[in-house]
Amino acid sequence: MTDHAQASRGPLLCCLLLLLLSSPQRATSMYLDDDDDGSFSGGGGPRQRSLSGVVLNSNSSNGTGAGAAFCRLLSLQILDLSNNRLSGELPDCWWNLQALQFMDLSNNSFSGEIPAAKASHNCSLESVHLAGNGFTGVFPPVLEGCNSLATLDIGNNRFFGAIPPWIGAGVPSLRILSLRSNNFTGQIPQELSRLSQLQLLDMANNSLTGSIPVAFGKLASMRDPKIVSTPGSLDGSNYQDRIDIIWKGQELIFQRTIQLLTGIDLSGNSLSQCIPEELTKLEGLRFLNLSRNRLSCGIPTDIGSLKNLEFLDLSSNELAGAIPQSISILSSLSIFNISNNHLSGKIPTGSQMQTLTDPLSYYNNSGLCGFPIAPCANTSLASEETKGEENQDQWLYYCVIAGIVFGFWLWFGVLFTMETWRSAVLLFVDGMQCNIMKKVSHIDQFLSEGNSDQYL
Structure with missing residues (x-):
């Protein structure tokens, strides 16, 4: 049994040994101790516990052992085993590991549930990367109380269940939260809006339902990106934090410019109801991806308030109505997709909209017309002009009627309030009446004389 276990760890130990021998800096700070059953130890003794960092990424190492060996490195601050x-x-x-700040196990073949911590656990983690493995279970409860945790990436695993509301208070320093490509279900908890430093929220490709929380409009770092603190090195070292996201359709790794990354990705879920108008208050957003959901109603009228927006994807939903004219003032918008909806009307024109020339961005919206797709029909334009003329005529009629009514009451108001004018008008009317009566009497006398002559 012992021989079989050592044989299974052989490839891992050989690769790590070659790596250490080829790297003078790592060889002087860390070595393998065969007496400790394939565990890592620090230079200077078989039970060295003062090693501050282990970086063994992108070495194609494999194996299933030596995991527990790290538990003796009580001073370990940085652990990077990614891409093996x-x-x-x-x-x-x-x-x-009470001193551990940075842990990156991404892109391996780890499995099982994240183990629970002891009640006396004092979390010092600032950055956790578990993406690209086969971890299962619910959202790791061990992270509750990690007050310094700024980056959490557990995407591309098999986590399931609801997203716990305690994230809003239990992990208050989160700047980056990536839960993409898991099996999370239920609604998005409104408590996430309490994360005042959150600048990136990625929940794409899950099975989330319900509506987008209106409270997201209160996310402070997305409303005012100036208050986002710049992620620096970890505890004075040169080790920089990083995040792997889908940016404008491509998978990119952000590291030095991570502080400039601000956005929300909720695509590939089953979210419904309207897009909250409150999202237009997040003026610091650089990307917003709500595609492949069941969102209805229309595009928020004040979408133009997102002045820093570079990427907007609302495709494959059930949106209806017209595209707001305010979208034409988004000067930084370079990727725009509203295909597969029920939108209608003329596509807004503007300096920036003229650069979005891909007709596939508007595909399968039968009511849309204008550049860069089919031009609007003349009949529709004529009907719009006719409606405009009819509206003008109606306003003219209303103005004439209002003028007559106003003049009528103004005239009578003057007569009732000014005695001199009233007397003059009445005298004028009496004079006119007397003149008319005199003329009528003459005509009547003439007619009566003419009738009397017939009998002569």
Whole structure:
């Protein structure tokens, strides 16, 4: 049994040994101790516990052992085992590393649930990367109380269940939260709006339902990107934090410019109801992806308030109505997709809209017309002009009627309030009446004389 276990760790130990021998800096700070069953130890003794960093990424190492060996490195601050072929479950003792700040296990073949921590666990983590593995279970409860945790990336795993509301208070320093491509269900908790430093929220490709929380309009760092603190090195080292996201349709890694990254990606879920108008208050957003959901109503009228927006994808929803004219003032917008909806009307024109020339961005909206798709029909334009003329005529009629009514009451108002004018008008009317009566009497006398002559 012992021989078989050592044989299974052989490839891992050989690769790590070659790596250490080829790197003078790592060889002087860390070595493998065969007496410790393939575990890592620090230079200077078989039980060295003062090692501050282990970086063994992108080495194609594989194996299932040596995980528990890290538990003795009580001073370990940086642990980077990303982009290897490591497998197995995480040992429970990993959470005993009280000094650990940066942990990157992404893009391996780890599996199982994230182990729970002891009640006395003091979380010092600032950055956790578990993406690209086979982890299962609910959202890791061990992260509750990690007050310094700024980056959490657990995407591309098999986590399931609801997103716990305690994230809003239990992890208050979060700047980056990536839960993409898991099996999370239920509604998006409104408590996430309490994360005042949150600048990136990625929940794409899950099974989330319900509506987009209106409270997202209160996300402070997205409303005012100036208050986003610049992520620096970890505890004075040169090790920089990073995040892997889908940016304008491409998978990119942001590191030095991570402080400039501000956006929301809720695509590929089952979200419904309207897009909250409150989202237009997040003026710091650089990208907004709500595609492949069941969102209805229309595009928010004040979408033009997102003045820093570079990427907007609302495709494959059930949006209806016209495209707001305010979208034409988004001077930084370079990627725009509203295909597969029920939108109608003329596409807004403007300096920036003229640069969005891909007709596929407007595909499958039968009511849309204008550049860069089919021009609007003349009949529709004529009907619009006719409606405009009819509206003008109606306003003219209303003005004439209002003028007559106003003049009528003004005239009678003057007569009732000014005695001199009233007397003059009455005398004038009496004079006119007397003149008319005199003329009528003459005509009547003439007619009566003519009738009397017939009998002569």
